[in-house]
Every structure is written in structure tokens, then in C-alpha cells.
Amino acid sequence: MSRILLQTTITAHPDDWDIARFSLLAAELRAAGHDVVARNRARDGDDPVLSHLDDGPFDQLWLMAVDTGDGLTDNEAEAITRFRRAGGGVLTARDHQDLGCCLTRLGSVGQLNEFQDVTVDQSHLCDDQDTPTISWPNYHSGANGDCQPVFAQAPVHPLLRTARTTSGRIEWFPAHPHEGAVLANGPCATVVAQGRSSASGRYFNLAVAIEDETASDGTPMGRVVAESTFHHFADYNWDLTSGAPSFVSEPPGAQIQDDPDRLVVFKDYVRNLADWLHPNTRTCLDVEQLAPAALS
Numbered sequence: 001m002s003r004i005l006l007q008t009t010i011t012a013h014p015d016d017w018d019i020a021r022f023s024l025l026a027a028e029l030r031a032a033g034h035d036v037v038a039r040n041r042a043r044d045g046d047d048p049v050l051s052h053l054d055d056g057p058f059d060q061l062w063l064m065a066v067d068t069g070d071g072l073t074d075n076e077a078e079a080i081t082r083f084r085r086a087g088g089g090v091l092t093a094r095d096h097q098d099l100g101c102c103l104t105r106l107g108s109v110g111q112l113n114e115f116q117d118v119t120v121d122q123s124h125l126c127d128d129q130d131t132p133t134i135s136w137p138n139y140h141s142g143a144n145g146d147c148q149p150v151f152a153q154a155p156v157h158p159l160l161r162t163a164r165t166t167s168g169r170i171e172w173f174p175a176h177p178h179e180g181a182v183l184a185n186g187p188c189a190t191v192v193a194q195g196r197s198s199a200s201g202r203y204f205n206l207a208v209a210i211e212d213e214t215a216s217d218g219t220p221m222g223r224v225v226a227e228s229t230f231h232h233f234a235d236y237n238w239d240l241t242s243g244a245p246s247f248v249s250e251p252p253g254a255q256i257q258d259d260p261d262r263l264v265v266f267k268d269y270v271r272n273l274a275d276w277l278h279p280n281t282r283t284c285l286d287v288e289q290l291a292p293a294a295l296s
Contacts, residue, residue, distance in 0.1 A: 002059040002089075002278045004029055006038040007050065009063065009071025009102055013040075015245050017066040017230065024242070025062075025233045025270065032271045044070075051075045054082035060089040060277045064230045065100025077105035084109075084222040085215050089277025093230035096138040096178035100230075112189060112208050112226040114181040127178070127199040130250060134178050140199040142175025144231065145240045146253030147262045150206065151194040157209065159192050159225070159276055162268040164261075170269045172262045173206055174238065176231035177250045181205070188213040192225065204228065209276075223277050233270070238263055 006026055008019050019040045026038040037058075041047045051073065053061060061080065065071055072080075084090060092109060094100025097116050104110040116135055127140035141148040150173050152160055160170045173195065182205045184191045192207040210224035227233075235242035240252050256263050 001033050001035060002274055003035045003057050004037070004060045004062060004274065005049065005053070005056075005058040006036055006062045007064065008040045009065050009067040009100070011041045011043065015247075017064070017234065017245065019064075021235050021242070021244075022064060022230075022233060024235045024238050028267055028270050029274055032274060034274055041071075046073050046075045051079050053079040053088070054086055055079075058083075058088065059279055060091070060274065062091045063093070063103075064233070065092055065094045065103050066230060067100060067102055068098060069101050071100065071102035072105050074105070077102075080109075081107055084224070085219050086222070087220070087279035088222040089224070089279055090222060091225045091227065091273060091277060093227035093233060094180045094182075095176075095229045095231065096180050097135050099180065103226075108186055108188075108210060108213060109224050109226065111185040112182050112210070112224070114183055127197045127202070131178065137181035138178035139181070139195065139197050139202070139204040139228070140177050141173075141179055141195045142177070142198050142255075143251060143253030144174075144176060144237050144244070144248070145257065146175040146255040147172040147259075148175040148195050148198070151196065151203065152192070157190065157192045159207070159209065159269060159272045161272065162265055164265045164268060170265060172266060173269075174232050174234075174256065174263070174266065175253070176229050176237065179204065179206070179229040179231070182208045182226045182228050184208050186210070186213075195228075206232070222279055225273060225277065 019038050026036050029036045101115045103113045156169045188210050190209050192209050194203050195206045196203050208226045213221045231237045236244040
């Protein structure tokens with residue numbers, strides 16, 4: 001069992017992608033036996049939990065980077081890096097263009113994420129032609145509520161293994177009209193899964209992992225998985241009846257609603273993530289020792 005901090009990079013906001021919109025993910029992790037604290041930022045300054053993550057009770061951080069650049073302070077970024085140096089596992093999930101670009105503060109974790117380059121005209125690379133206000137990077141893998149096929153090279157990464165398909169691997173991820181860009185930058189980075197744009201046919205990375213990275217002093221660091229979009233885990237992409245913020249204008253699909261077994265298989269991926277990110281060793285406080293006010 002892992003102690004998981006499921007955290008967004010924004011304060012509570014009912015009409016945004018705050019933590020209430022990841023309730024099904026939290027429930028799935030708890031059903032798998034993990035102790036999950038799900039929360040938003042407490043304030044715009046240093047968050048009392050994130051800024052002391054390395055001293056806290058958690059084994060893993062699942063960071064839903066739903067901000068537009070101000071989602072992490074310097075102290076929080078440093079605490080997350082120290083957390084990894086202590087063996088903590090980290091999952092990050094961003095989205096199109098610059099959504100979640102606070103991740104660039106996280107060293108090698110940030111290097112996995114490619115964001116918009118305002119000095120270069122990249123408009124011709126935009127897959128999502130239906131939402132012209134959204135710029136590069138974005139990949140159109142399908143409508144919210146639909147599934148997208150997953151492509152993987154042999155040998156299949158352990159994160160994609162499942163006993164529920166004849167192929168023995170996860171074959172579908174939830175789709176999204178404009179996914180972000182994650183790259184296997186660095187010698188310890190590996191592409192876990194790829195998708196293919198339903199608009200241009202271009203292949204893009206759905207998830208990239210870091211394993212066996214060491215700090216400059218040789219200290220082994222915790223594992224990392226970077227997702228191309230938090231919509232792989234959002235309630236709305238698992239169950240359209242959960243609703244979405246008012247600014248979501250794209251028409252949804254119904255593939256998951258019509259064939260829920262695909263989502264059941266994808267949930268094996270969620271469980272695999274929690275198992276794979278669990279540190280071999282980590283010394284930290286018991287969860288009961290952390291002040292309840294800090295977890296709100």
C-alpha cells in the first residue's frame with residue numbers, strides 16, 4: 001500500500017479542473033488499497049503540504065498540473081525534488097499548450113514536458129482545428145468520452161500489462177481533443193505508450209517514464225511518469241455525466257459509455273502506476289502526525 005498525495009496546482013474553483021473533478025481516480029486508488037489524500041492548493045503562496053512534501057507522510061505525488069504557469073512556487077519545486085531524492089515516486093499530468101507549465105521547475109521531470117515556444121510560429125502543428133484559441137502543442141486523440149488506441153513497442157513496459165486482454169497489454173486510453181507533448185528527454189527516460197492523432201495521423205507520446213535516475217551525488221531518485229494530459233484521469237473523461245467546466249465547448253463522444261469494458265482495462269493502468277511508483281525505501285512521518293489542517 002502507498003500513501004498517495006493526489007494534488008492539483010490550483011486553489012479550489014468549482015468551474016475549473018480542481019480536485020473535485022478527479023474523484024473517480026481517487027476512488028479507484030483507494031479501492032486498490034492505497035491511502036489517498038486528494039486536495040487543491042491551500043493558497044497562492046507556499047502550500048503547507050507541497051512545500052514540505054519531503055518531510056511529509058507520502059510515498060507518491062500525483063500532480064495534476066492544471067495551472068497556466070503559477071502552479072508551483074520555488075519552495076514547492078525544491079521540496080518535490082528532495083522528495084524524489086528520498087525515493088518518492090511522482091506522476092505528473094498536464095495538457096495542451098502551456099497548461100501545466102509550472103512543471104518546468106522540476107528539473108528532469110520538467111524536461112519531459114514540451115510547452116509552447118512563443119518565438120516560433122507552430123500553428124501549422126496544431127492538430128485540433130476545431131478550437132483555434134488553443135495553440136501548439138496539441139494532439140487530437142478523439143473526443144472527451146471516447147477512447148484512443150495505444151501503441152507500444154516490444155517489450156511492453158510493465159505499466160501497460162494486464163490480464164484482461166488477449167494481447168496482455170492496455171490497448172485503450174481515454175481520448176481528448178488536444179493533448180500536450182511529453183518527450184523521452186534524458187538517458188533514464190523511456191516512452192511507455194504512444195497515441196496517434198485522429199486529425200493528422202501523427203504519432204505522439206501518451207506517457208513517458210523515468211527510472212534509475214541518480215542525483216549529482218549518486219543518490220538514487222524516485223521513479224516518474226509524465227502524462228500528456230490530465231484528461232486520462234479526469235471524471236469527465238471516465239463518465240460524461242460527471243460534467244465539465246463551463247469553458248469546455250467540444251462535443252463529447254460516447255465510446256466509454258457504450259463499451260465500459262475499455263475503461264475497466266484502463267483502470268489496470270492506474271493500478272499499475274501506483275504499484276510501479278511505490279518507492280523501495282522511504283523514511284517519513286506517519287500520516288497521523290501531519291496536522292489535519294495542512295491536508296485541507
